Every structure is written in C-alpha cells, then in structure tokens.
Amino acid sequence: MRTRFAPSPTGDLHIGGLRTALFQWAFARANGGQLVLRIEDTDRERYVEGAVEVIAEGLRWLGVDWDEGPGAGGPHAPYVQSERLDRYHAVAAELRARGRAYRCFCSPERLARLRADQRAGGEPGGYDGRCAAIPEAGAEARARTEPSVVRFRMDRAGTTTLDDLVRGRVAFENALQDDFVLLKADGFPTYHLAMLADDHEMEITHVIRAEEWLASAPRHLQLYEAMGWPAPRFAHIPLIVDGAGRKLSKREGDVGVLSFRDRGYLPEAMLNFLAFLGWSLDDRTSHITREEFARVFTLDRVVPNPAAFDVERLDALNGHYIRALPPGRWRELAGEWIERGLPADVPRPLDSALLDALAPLLQERVARLDELPGLVRFLFGEAPEYPAALLAERIGGDAALAARALDAAIAAVEGVAPGEWGPVPVEAALRSLQDALGLKLRKFVSVLYVAVMGAPRGIPLFDSAALLGRERTLARLRAARAKLA
RNA sequence: GGCGCGUUCGUCUAGAGGCCCAGGACGCCGCCCUUUCAAGGCGGAGAUCGCGGGUUCGAAUCCCGCACGCGCUACCA
Numbered sequence: 001m002r003t004r005f006a007p008s009p010t011g012d013l014h015i016g017g018l019r020t021a022l023f024q025w026a027f028a029r030a031n032g033g034q035l036v037l038r039i040e041d042t043d044r045e046r047y048v049e050g051a052v053e054v055i056a057e058g059l060r061w062l063g064v065d066w067d068e069g070p071g072a073g074g075p076h077a078p079y080v081q082s083e084r085l086d087r088y089h090a091v092a093a094e095l096r097a098r099g100r101a102y103r104c105f106c107s108p109e110r111l112a113r114l115r116a117d118q119r120a121g122g123e124p125g126g127y128d129g130r131c132a133a134i135p136e137a138g139a140e141a142r143a144r145t146e147p148s149v150v151r152f153r154m155d156r157a158g159t160t161t162l163d164d165l166v167r168g169r170v171a172f173e174n175a176l177q178d179d180f181v182l183l184k185a186d187g188f189p190t191y192h193l194a195m196l197a198d199d200h201e202m203e204i205t206h207v208i209r210a211e212e213w214l215a216s217a218p219r220h221l222q223l224y225e226a227m228g229w230p231a232p233r234f235a236h237i238p239l240i241v242d243g244a245g246r247k248l249s250k251r252e253g254d255v256g257v258l259s260f261r262d263r264g265y266l267p268e269a270m271l272n273f274l275a276f277l278g279w280s281l282d283d284r285t286s287h288i289t290r291e292e293f294a295r296v297f298t299l300d301r302v303v304p305n306p307a308a309f310d311v312e313r314l315d316a317l318n319g320h321y322i323r324a325l326p327p328g329r330w331r332e333l334a335g336e337w338i339e340r341g342l343p344a345d346v347p348r349p350l351d352s353a354l355l356d357a358l359a360p361l362l363q364e365r366v367a368r369l370d371e372l373p374g375l376v377r378f379l380f381g382e383a384p385e386y387p388a389a390l391l392a393e394r395i396g397g398d399a400a401l402a403a404r405a406l407d408a409a410i411a412a413v414e415g416v417a418p419g420e421w422g423p424v425p426v427e428a429a430l431r432s433l434q435d436a437l438g439l440k441l442r443k444f445v446s447v448l449y450v451a452v453m454g455a456p457r458g459i460p461l462f463d464s465a466a467l468l469g470r471e472r473t474l475a476r477l478r479a480a481r482a483k484l485a
Numbered sequence: 486g487g488c489g490c491g492u493u494c495g496u497c498u499a500g501a502g503g504c505c506c507a508g509g510a511c512g513c514c515g516c517c518c519u520u521u522c523a524a525g526g527c528g529g530a531g532a533u534c535g536c537g538g539g540u541u542c543g544a545a546u547c548c549c550g551c552a553c554g555c556g557c558u559a560c561c562a
Contacts, residue, residue, distance in 0.1 A: 008562050043561055108560070115559090122486050125558060149560050167490070176488060176558095184560040191562050215489055215557040238491085245554060276497060276510085283499035286510040303498080306555070310496050313511050323524070364524040394521075430520075445520050457522035 001033030003206045004199070005059070005066065008040045009051035012256030013058035015309070016210060016240045016248055019274040023237055024208045025064040026275075026297035036202055037069030039080045040195075042188045052080075058257035062267050062274075063290045068202075076202045081194050088189035091197045091227065092150050092182050096136070100226040101182055103139040103148045104131035126178025127151065150183035152192070152223065160218035165206075165235035165299045172218040180219055192216065196223045199232060208235045208299070211306070212247065235299050238278045239306045248309055255309075264337065264369025266325075269318040277307040287320070319367040331359040334372055341373030346380040354379070357467060361459040375458055379467055383476050384454025388483035394446035394456045399484055401437075405444040406451060406481040408436045413465075413474055423466040426473075430462065451480035 005021040007013065028035040037059070041047055052070060059066070068074025078084060095101035104127075106114075111127070118125045131139075132153065142148070154177040162170045182193040189197070199207065214236045224231035240248050248255055260270060268290065275293050276286070279302050288296075325333065335355045339348060358376055366372060378384050392402040412429040430448070434441050446456040452464050452473060465473045 006562090010562080040562065046561065104560090111560085119486070124487055126487095147560095151560095170489070173488075178558090181560050186560080188560085190560070195562095210556095211490070212556055213562090217489095236490085239556070241555075243496095247556070273497090278497090280498055280509095282509090284509050286497090305491050307498090308496060310511075313497065316511050319524090365522070427520080441520055446522095449521050453521095455522090459522085461520055 001028065001031040001205050002036065002203055003028050003033065003208055004036035004038050004202065004204050005064075006038045006040045006195070006198075007055050008043065008046065009048055009055065010043070010046040011048045011051055011054075012258065013055040014248070015255045015257060015260070015274075017055075018058060018062060018064075018257050018270075019240060019277060020208065020210055020237065021059055021064050022062065022271065022274050023279070023297070023299075023302070025066075026294050027206065027208060027299060028067075029294035030297045033205070034067040035065075036074070036076070036204065037066040037072070037079060038198060038202070039070060040191065041080060041082045042191065042194050044186065044188065054258060058261075061257065061261050062271055076198075081189070081198065084194075084198065085187065085189070087197050087201065088183065088193050089187075092189070092193060095152065095182065095226060096150065098226065100153050101150050102132055102134065102136075102153060102179075103143055104151045104179075104181075105134075105139075105142060105146055105148045106130055124176060126176075127180070129179055132179060147185045149181045149185050151179040152182050152219070152226070154179055154219070155222055160221050162217045162221060162234060164214075164217075165233055166237060166302050167214075167304050170214070170217070174218070177218055177222075192219050192223065196220065196227070196229075200224075200227070200229050204232050206235065207232045208237060211236045211239050211304075235302070237302055238304060240277055240309050241306045242309060245306070245308070262370075264366075264371070265314065265318050266321045266369075269314065269321045272317050272321075273314045277309075278302055287317075315367040322366060322369070323364050325363070327360065327363075330363050331356060333369065334359045334362055337369045337372045338376055341370065342377065342380055350380075354467060357463070358459070361463055365459065378453035378458075378464070383472075383479060386450060386454045390454075390456065391447050391450045391480055391484065393450075395444055401444060402447045403481060403484045404437060405433065405447045406477055406484070408433045409448055409451075410474065410477045410481065412436075413470070413477060416470065418470050421466065421470045423462045426465045427462040430465075447480075448477070451477050 003024045005024050007017055007021075025035050027033070037056075039052055056071060066072055068076060069079040092101060106127075114128060115125065117123075131151070139148075154174065156174050156177065158174050159171045160174055160177075162172070164170055180192060181190050183189055217234060217236070221231055242248050261267075271290055271293065272287055275288055279297070281288065281296060281301070322330070335350070338355065338358075339350055342350070358379075362372060362375060365375065389397070392399045395401055409430065412432055413426070416425045416429050430445075431441060433444070437444060445461060449456050449458060449461055452461065452468065453459075458464065468476070
C-alpha cells in the first residue's frame with residue numbers, strides 16, 4: 001500500500017496538513033507500505049521560498065518520515081511537480097487524443113462574467129462549454145497566437161460514485177459537473193491533472209486527504225476512467241475547525257507547526273493531540289506512543305465529522321508528556337529553554353549546578369516549555385518588580401499581617417548562619433514563624449513568595465530562597481517590608 | 486443559489502437494535518495531600534444522543550422528512 005503527502009509550498013505547514021500527513025504516515029506504516037512526500041508547486045503565484053524546508057522540518061519534528069520524496073529520493077523522482085511538467089503535458093495530450101480534453105480560449109473576464117450571470121440568474125454555475133466544440137486542428141493553430149487552457153471533457157450523463165473509506169458511498173450527479181481546467185495558460189497543470197499523473201506514476205494506492213477535496217472527487221474518478229487507469233482508494237478525513245466551526249485558518253492565531261514547536265510543545269504531545277482528532281483506538285485509550293499509533297492505525301476508525309481545535313487539550317497533553325520525561329532529558333530541555341528565554345543581560349552560560357537544582361522543581365509546574373524563563377527569572381539579576389498590594393493579596397489584603405510576617409521572616413533568616421545556608425535550615429527558620437505569629441505557615445506564606453519571587457505562585461519557597469542566597473533573600477524581604485511601611 | 490458532507494456531555498470521542506436512564510479523556514466543581522502554585526489521589530456536576538415522524542417487543546444505533554452547521558462551487562491547492 002502506498003500513500004502520499006502532497007503539500008503546496010505556500011508557507012508554513014498548517015496544523016491541519018500535519019494531521020493529514022500523520023494519518024497517511026500511520027496508514028502506510030500500519031500496512032507495511034510507503035509514504036511518498038510530493039511537493040505540489042504548480043501555483044507560481046503562491047509559491048513561497050523556503051517553504052519546502054519548513055514543511056520537511058515540521059514533519060520530522062513530529063516523527064513523520066517518508067520513504068520517497070525530497071531528501072529521500074526514490075524510483076519516481078523528481079518529487080517536485082514543477083520539475084515534472086513534461087509528464088503532465090503528455091497526459092493532457094493523451095486526453096485530447098482520446099477526445100476527453102480540449103483547448104479553451106475563453107478569457108478570465110468572460111469566465112468572471114459568466115459566473116456573475118449564473119449567480120444572478122440562480123443557475124448552477126460552472127464552465128458553459130463554449131470552446132468544447134472547436135475542432136482540434138483549428139484550436140491548435142489558434143493556440144500559437146492566443147492564450148489558452150486545456151479543459152477536461154466531463155461525462156455529463158449519469159452519476160459518479162465514490163466509495164470513500166471514511167464516508168462510505170457518495171454519489172455525484174454528473175449533469176452538475178463542468179469541464180474544468182487541466183492545463184493553465186502558463187503551461188502549468190492544475191492540481192487535478194498533476195495529481196492524476198503523479199499518483200498513477202508513483203503507484204499510489206490510497207489517497208488520504210482532507211474533506212475539502214470531497215467535492216472534486218468525481219473529477220478525479222472520471223479522469224482515471226478516461227485514462228483507463230485504475231483509481232486509488234480515497235479516504236476523506238474530517239476537517240480541523242476553529243471554535244466557530246470553520247475551517248482552521250491562519251487568521252485564527254498561529255497554526256503553523258513550527259510555531260507550536262517554538263512555543264514549547266513536545267512532539268509527542270502534538271502527535272497525541274492530532275492522532276485523536278478524528279480517530280480513536282477504543283473507548284478508553286487517550287494516550288498513545290508514536291510507535292503504537294503507527295501499528296494500530298486504521299482508516300475505519302476515522303470519524304467523518306469535523307473536530308474542533310482545542311488548545312486547552314493540547315496544553316494538558318503537553319503537561320502530561322513534560323512530566324513523563326526522564327529527569328536527564330528534562331534537565332537538558334529545561335536548561336535550553338531557560339538559557340534561551342532569559343533576558344539578554346543575564347550572563348551566560350548559566351550556572352549548571354543551579355539548573356540541576358531547578359529542573360526537578362519545574363517539571364510538574366509547566367504546560368509549555370516557554371513558561372520556564374518566567375518561573376526562574378527572579379533568580380537572575382535584579383529583584384522582581386511588583387505592586388505592594390500583591391504582598392497581602394492572598395491573605396485578604398491584611399497588610400498588617402504581611403508586615404508582621406516579613407518582620408518575623410527577616411529575623412528568622414538573619415538567624416541562619418551564612419555557613420549553613422540551604423533549604424533545610426531555611427525551612428526550619430521559616431517554620432518557626434508559625435509559633436511567632438501563631439498561625440499556620442500556609443496562612444501567611446504567600447507573602448514570602450511574593451517578596452522572594454515577585455508572585456504568589458511559583459517554585460517552592462525554601463528551595464527558592466536557598467538558591468537565591470542568604471543576602472539576596474534578606475534584601476528582598478527587607479525591600480518588601482519597606483513597601484509596606 | 487447549487488451540490489456534497491456532517492450533527493452523542495463545553496471540547497475530543499466510545500457506541501455498529503437490548504450490555505446505554507449512554508462509557509473514557511480534557512476542561513469545570515468539591516474534598517484530600519500540601520510551604521504558594523502545580524502535580525497526585527478521591528468524588529461530583531455535565532449529553533432526553535439536532536428536531537419530527539416511522540420500523541421494531543425494544544433505536545444514539547435502521548428508514549423518511551426537516552433544521553442547522555460546514556465544505557466545495559478559481560487558469561488555488
């Protein structure tokens with residue numbers, strides 16, 4: 001079994017495109033088949049330089065590898081459509097020889113007018129076939145001096161039926177079809193022609209693509225029939241939609257795959273998120289490894305209805321996989337993100353021992369890697385800025401209590417000798433405040449969190465203070481106390 | 486407008502006539518644990534299965550109609 005991922009190099013690899021690729025890849029792997037990566041760059045207007053590399057990087061990030069295509073080679077190279085133009089022309093010529101395609105000289109203006117008129121008149125729409133009757137010989141002569149396209153002559157009788165692997169049987173009334181363009185005026189093929197020629201030559205057996213292609217399936221089916229080629233099986237997988245139920249678009253925030261990577265999402269989290277968008281294993285599995293997914297994936301467990309992109313779910317998954325990371329790997333990752341995310345004025349390299357101590361404290365506190373720098377920022381450079389009111393925020397705004405807690409804390413911390421500074425003595429000192437204030441630690445500890453790190457939440461206080469050092473801890477406690485004076 | 490697809494907790498989904506007064510996950514709420522926040526543990530609320538008709542002893546599951554949503558309707562993919 002052979003399937004393919006055929007993106008257009010028009011910019012970032014879209015999250016929806018990645019999901020399609022993931023399903024294609026899993027299908028190929030689960031069936032011992034191959035995945036072909038093919039670049040569909042037939043639209044010169046939308047071509048974006050460097051997009052191919054961005055797409056490949058996105059796929060590699062997720063662990064979607066391809067057997068043939070750019071970077072992998074293969075018996076059907078080249079895998080870039082702009083380098084395969086001769087084949088499309090050959091197929092178009094064959095179609096014309098068979099009387100199934102013809103030259104069309106209608107101008108873009110006439111076509112626009114035609115569409116407008118049809119719309120105004122409430123008519124079906126589609127090309128009206130004006131050039132369909134032009135004799136081949138005359139058309140050839142005209143084509144030498146006049147711009148033209150080549151259109152496919154659709155069979156308008158009966159119905160075209162698709163047996164979709166996800167949706168079952170779908171029938172299309174042929175009378176409603178029109179003669180679509182195969183070859184554009186610039187000599188480039190449209191998607192329909194290029195897909196046909198390449199899928200056939202590359203021996204693709206399963207075309208797995210997004211639902212937006214469903215409506216053009218009859219064109220493809222008739223094209224295969226006209227060429228006398230066996231058609232592949234088709235599986236139209238559901239769209240990924242936004243909160244409003246619309247096809248996910250770039251306007252809905254950044255949906256580029258690499259931007260997710262750069263915001264600190266783990267590939268295993270993304271894979272899980274995408275895998276279960278429109279597919280499921282059974283009634284209880286909600287996490288799956290890349291390997292298992294590639295083993296158990298089947299198209300018959302893909303649902304036909306669209307799925308909403310839910311960031312909260314992605315974040316939850318990401319947190320889950322972050323916590324599941326082995327300590328060593330986590331230390332390495334956290335170190336990179338912190339090193340990279342801290343302000344430029346923080347001297348590098350960062351203290352390795354400090355990062356060693358920090359890593360375990362951070363692992364279960366973030367959902368995304370890009371949250372890391374913010375959590376440890378207080379350890380580097382100047383004392384954090386925060387409004388005085390924040391000190392008493394978690395204790396019902398009781399500034400007097402905050403002041404007493406700070407006074408007691410300062411005294412207690414001063415009591416810890418510089419030589420024995422560490423998390424355990426700090427904890428002992430701070431716990432002694434319970435007696436001094438006659439309150440449970442938790443009743444006032446938020447004041448100290450704010451004083452030390454500038455926020456009532458963050459990594460554990462005793463460790464924070466230990467890592468900060470005696471003098472800086474004292475300075476921050478005193479600065480906090482001064483804010484309340 | 487036309488054609489096509491879709492419709493189960495807020496979200497992703499399980500469900501292919503009785504196991505379902507609908508299961509799991511995320512989110513939400515509560516409790517426990519606890520130095521904050523998380524994490525973790527326990528518990529809870531949450532879908533009359535879009536609506537209306539059928540078929541059947543019995544329907545989320547089969548049939549018909551309707552509604553709504555989305556997709557396509559390019560010399561874009």
